Amino acid sequence: MRWLTPGLGVKRWFTLFALCSLVGAFAFLHLTWTGPLHYSATRWILYLNALTDPQVVPLWVVGAVMTVLALAGAITSMVMLSRSILRATGSDPNTALDQIHSVRTLSRGPRVVAVGGGTGLSKLLSGMKAHSGNLTAIVTVADDGGSSGRLRESLDMIAPGDLTDCYAALSDSPVLSRLLLRRFGRGEGLSGHTFGNLLLATLSEEQGGLADAMQDVHEILKVRGQVFPATTQPATLVAELSDGRTIRGESQLATHKGDAQIVRVHLDPPELPALEELLNAIRQADLIVLGPGSLYTSILPALLVPDIAAAVRASPAPLVYVAPIMTEPGETDGMALKDHDAALHKHLGRAPDVLLLNSTPVSLEVRDRYALEHAQILGSRNMTAHVRRRVVYAPLLERGPVAHHDPQAIARALLSLKKQWGVGTTRPSKLKI
Numbered sequence: 341m342r343w344l345t346p347g348l349g350v351k352r353w354f355t356l357f358a359l360c361s362l363v364g365a366f367a368f369l370h371l372t373w374t375g376p377l378h379y380s381a382t383r384w385i386l387y388l389n390a391l392t393d394p395q396v397v398p399l400w401v402v403g404a405v406m407t408v409l410a411l412a413g414a415i416t417s418m419v420m421l422s423r424s425i426l427r428a429t430g431s432d433p434n435t436a437l438d439q440i441h442s443v444r445t446l447s448r449g450p451r452v453v454a455v456g457g458g459t460g461l462s463k464l465l466s467g468m469k470a471h472s473g474n475l476t477a478i479v480t481v482a483d484d485g486g487s488s489g490r491l492r493e494s495l496d497m498i499a500p501g502d503l504t505d506c507y508a509a510l511s512d513s514p515v516l517s518r519l520l521l522r523r524f525g526r527g528e529g530l531s532g533h534t535f536g537n538l539l540l541a542t543l544s545e546e547q548g549g550l551a552d553a554m555q556d557v558h559e560i561l562k563v564r565g566q567v568f569p570a571t572t573q574p575a576t577l578v579a580e581l582s583d584g585r586t587i588r589g590e591s592q593l594a595t596h597k598g599d600a601q602i603v604r605v606h607l608d609p610p611e612l613p614a615l616e617e618l619l620n621a622i623r624q625a626d627l628i629v630l631g632p633g634s635l636y637t638s639i640l641p642a643l644l645v646p647d648i649a650a651a652v653r654a655s656p657a658p659l660v661y662v663a664p665i666m667t668e669p670g671e672t673d674g675m676a677l678k679d680h681d682a683a684l685h686k687h688l689g690r691a692p693d694v695l696l697l698n699s700t701p702v703s704l705e706v707r708d709r710y711a712l713e714h715a716q717i718l719g720s721r722n723m724t725a726h727v728r729r730r731v732v733y734a735p736l737l738e739r740g741p742v743a744h745h746d747p748q749a750i751a752r753a754l755l756s757l758k759k760q761w762g763v764g765t766t767r768p769s770k771l772k773i
Contacts, residue, residue, distance in 0.1 A: 349444055361411070438512075446473030446564070450758055453478060453625040453657075455570075455648075456639045457502035460632035460745060462509040464662070465565070467747030469510055471755055475565030476621035477506045478648065480641040482577040482607065485591030487523075487533045497544045498569050502638070504536030512562040520561070551615060566621065570642035571612040577641050580604045590637045594670030602671070605636050605687070607644045614647040622651040627758050630692065631662040632745050635680055636671050643688050653690045658761055661692035662750065665702065665736070665743040666715045676719040678727045695730050696753060698745070700737035710743060717743075732757065 372381035388402050423433040431439070449472025454464055457480040468475055481498035483489065488501035508520040520536030530538075540550060540557070547553040551572040558566065577590045581600040587593055588608070622628065630639050643649050652659065661684060663677055672680070677695060685691040702717055710716065720731065734753040738746035 350440070361414070365407075443473075446471070449474050450626040450755070451621070451624055452476070452627045452629060452754070453622055454629045455642050455652075456480065456631050456633035457483070457505075457642065458633045458638045459505065460634075460638070460662070460664070461502070462505040463745055463747045464629065464632065464750050465506055465509040467749070467751035468754070469564045470748075471751055473564050475510065476618070476625075477510070477565070477567045478570050478618060478622075478642050479503050479506055479567060480638050481569045481571060482575050482590050482637070482641040484576065484589045487537050489591060491533070491537055491541045492574060495541055495545060496574060497541060498550060498572065498574055500537045500540035500544075500550075501534075503540060503550075503567060503569060504534055506567045507536060507557065507561050507563060510563045510565050510567060512564050516561055554615070554617070566617070568615055568618040568621075570618075570648060571614055571645045573609075573612055575607040575609065575612055575641075577637065578606050578608050579636065580606075590641070593637060594668075597670050601674070602636055602683075605640055605644070607641060610644075610646075612645050614645050619647055619651050622648070622655055625655060625657040627660065627754065628652060628655060628657050629660045629662060629754060630684065632664055632750070634668050634671060635664070635675075635683060636668075640683070640687050643684075649688055652688060658693045658758070659690060660694045660696055660754065660757065662696045662736075662745070663698070664718055665698050665745065666710050667718055669714045672718075673714065676721050676723075677731070678720075678723050680718075681727055681730075691730075693730065694732050694757060695727070696732050696734060696736070696757070698736040699733035700735040702737065702743055706741060706743050709741065 372378060388406065389399055392399070392402055422436075426433045426436060446469075451474040452468060452472060453476045454461055454468075455478045456464075461477060461479065465475060465477055479502045481500075481502070483499035483501050484492060486501065488499035491497060492499050504520055508517045511517045511520070520534065520539070522535045524530040524533050524535075539560075543553040543557060544550045547556070549572055550557075550569060554568065557563070576588055577593070579587045579593055579597070580603045581587065581597065582603050583598075583600040585600065587596050593602075630643075633639050643652065661680070663680060664672075667673060667675060675683075677697065681691060681695060697718075697720065707717065723731070732753075734749070734756075736745050736749045736753060738744045738749070
């Protein structure tokens with residue numbers, strides 16, 4: 341039944357084939373009845389009539405059976421020819437329908453730009469890729485810990501870790517998605533690295549940077565949409581704290597912040613370039629989504645690239661902030677939703693048009709587990725009227741022992757929000773999903 345999905349561009353040609361076959365059948369009948377094949381056609385009809393007893397089976401049934409058999413043979417030959425051509429061009433016939441659906445249907449999906457990094461952004465992308473092929477992920481590259489930090493220090497490249505997660509989420513190949521996230525557990529120099537990080541490091545080394553390797557990456561990984569680093573040059577996240585201290589490095593923030601609050605973050609160096617393809621995607625976006633993800637270490641670092649911030653501020657597309665479900669220990673302790681909104685406005689120069697907040701209750705067991713790490717549910721206390729009228733509630737919680745966003749739920753919420761935004765004059769306060 342999926343072949344009957346509107347917009348695939350298949351039904352029209354099948355209909356034309358049926359009509360042409362019908363016209364051709366009548367034309368051939370006219371040719372045989374009035375032309376030199378009349379004698380042969382008559383002998384053929386008499387031969388078929390002799391195969392059955394008219395008292396048991398009407399003579400027209402024989403003709404109907406032959407017609408069905410001939411049509412089945414014609415369709416079978418078309419199918420086998422198509423499969424042979426697909427195999428000869430290196431395509432899998434079993435995935436042909438998915439590819440047609442991706443190209444035809446998903447190409448008409450909304451143009452969504454998602455900004456951030458980490459697990460949250462990859463979850464959003466994995467949910468949205470079933471609804472649109474026009475996805476652009478803008479990924480932070482300021483990570484300086486773990487596998488990303490080691491590769492960054494050794495090769496003087498941008499951090500590949502969050503890029504790998506997003507490529508895995510958008511890849512149309514299940515095998516590649518699995519391999520990209522495969523982490524080596526042994527081997528000198530390999531232990532701790534993921535295959536995806538090593539692949540990006542290899543391409544970066546070969547091309548002299550990932551900027552020139554983007555197209556190759558998208559083709560190799562069969563990415564549905566686009567994934568771009570926020571900047572193509574290594575950058576360090578610098579956090580200014582309320583007690584006057586300054587912390588350099590994303591990986592140092594949670595362990596050294598203490599009880600102080602983050603006043604401002606910036607990148608060093610501050611003037612960083614952004615790819616033109618990335619900026620064009622922002623200009624053409626129907627929806628710009630921030631998060632879900634860590635406010636100071638995933639979302640804001642990508643927005644601190646000057647050209648990206650300017651493009652987002654100038655975009656007429658709705659700006660949606662997918663608020664985290666829980667606070668981030670060592671980063672957003674004690675912060676409420678209004679504080680997240682204020683931080684975004686302060687650093688970006690534009691407040692989100694919508695603050696998308698989870699409405700599904702978090703179980704007591706999950707809350708107790710997070711409390712051991714000094715994390716709690718992100719509060720919506722003391723909201724001003726300006727903040728309250730931009731809050732939209734939707735059920736976003738994924739089932740399980742952790743408080744993560746559900747990929748499909750985020751996709752449904754964003755698509756519903758875009759639809760209701762387009763037909764309404766005011767922002768909906770609760771999505772109808």
